[in-house]
């Protein structure tokens with residue numbers, strides 16, 4: 001009888017330890033130790049280094065001078081969805097391992113199946129450990145089948161999956177999800193740290209050896225990280241997060257890590273009854289269709305990766321009924337909100353200490369773009385004074401601690417996008433004047449330049 005061997009793992013970084021620990025010696029996290037049963041026989045290729053020679057390739061472990069290394073062209077395959085290709089950095093690279101994380105029910109399986117079904121005559125092996133083949137067939141019919149070469153496999157044993165993949169030689173392998181897979185070499189249950197690690201390592205080996213790209217779907221924990229160890233994020237080439245507010249139908253595919261492209265790109269989709277639809281022009285959905293003008297609303301010209309878009313920012317400022325005012329922010333960095341409040345208090349003399357304040361970005365969108373500062377400041381002032389901002393005006397600028405308005409990165413593209421959408425006026429930093437005046441055609445859009453937040457308050461709200 002095989003002797004049961006147990007080991008301790010860190011849930012966060014995946015490191016293995018022979019004894020229990022309170023704090024992980026590797027990543028420093030507390031209370032992340034889990035005990036798991038592992039097999040007595042050391043598994044082949046269980047270490048993550050297994051593929052290092054494959055990954056680097058070619059030189060049999062010898063060092064070579066950089067100028068002597070032959071560069072093979074990276075071949076990218078289009079997924080026939082522009083939004084997916086954009087986030088991938090121009091298409092899917094052969095042999096790459098792509099992890100798609102997201103909360104349950106957000107639409108990961110739908111996205112993966114749509115990708116599998118959309119490209120004509122493209123052999124895909126779609127493996128599901130969560131749904132039966134009939135269930136997938138039903139969903140596939142709803143989504144529309146264009147690809148007649150999509151194979152479905154309902155299986156959870158990773159060795160079998162790899163066997164099937166080697167037999168059918170698909171051009172893309174999809175795994176839904178890594179947490180349902182298990183390897184026969186490991187005795188702990190599917191979804192445990194050691195299983196996730198082992199299965200990912202075997203899939204990585206398959207991907208690199210056969211040059212087959214693999215999409216792996218991974219569930220997300222309450223804390224927002226991909227369940228299973230961080231190790232998973234380290235070994236894959238690309239990490240995507242599929243996110244969105246479950247109360248809205250918009251979904252964003254965000255690249256968190258990409259060895260073959262930029263990480264700031266996003267793909268925007270709308271979930272409808274017949275699956276996900278691409279939103280190639282996000283500005284049109286994130287701009288409100290209010291019939292009347294409302295205070296506390298300002299349109300920001302934002303930038304995500306190489307794509308500018310316009311989005312509505314909202315603020316609500318009102319007298320507090322508590323000793324400590326309430327502050328909350330949806331989609332905008334909470335600490336940055338605190339900074340903007342401090343700037344408004346200090347530089348404009350706004351008394352916000354006794355006010356509740358709520359900030360919101362429409363569409364369940366989250367941004368890290370500091371170029372939206374100016375729009376939020378305008379929305380806060382508008383709400384505090386209860387004066388609506390004219391529609392047809394939008395904002396792009398970063399606010400500094402001394403109340404100065406700095407140019408948002410790539411201001412020109414934002415101005416161009418605002419003009420394209422039909423905005424009459426855009427408010428930007430006066431430091432961007434020179435470049436805008438030389439590039440943006442006169443008469444295309446009226447540009448207001450502000451150097452400080454006090455200029456903004458004067459220019460927009462002083463008549464009332």
Ligand code: TYD
Pocket residue numbers: 102103104105106107108109110111139142271272273274275276
């Ligand atoms: P799913 O892809 O199963 O989510 P995940 O794999 O991330 O858990 O999608 C779940 C939701 O998507 C489900 O609540 C229903 C919705 N949905 C649609 O609105 N339209 C569709 O065509 C499909 C397939 C799903």
Ligand code: MG
Pocket residue numbers: 108109110130176
């Ligand atoms: Mg699913």
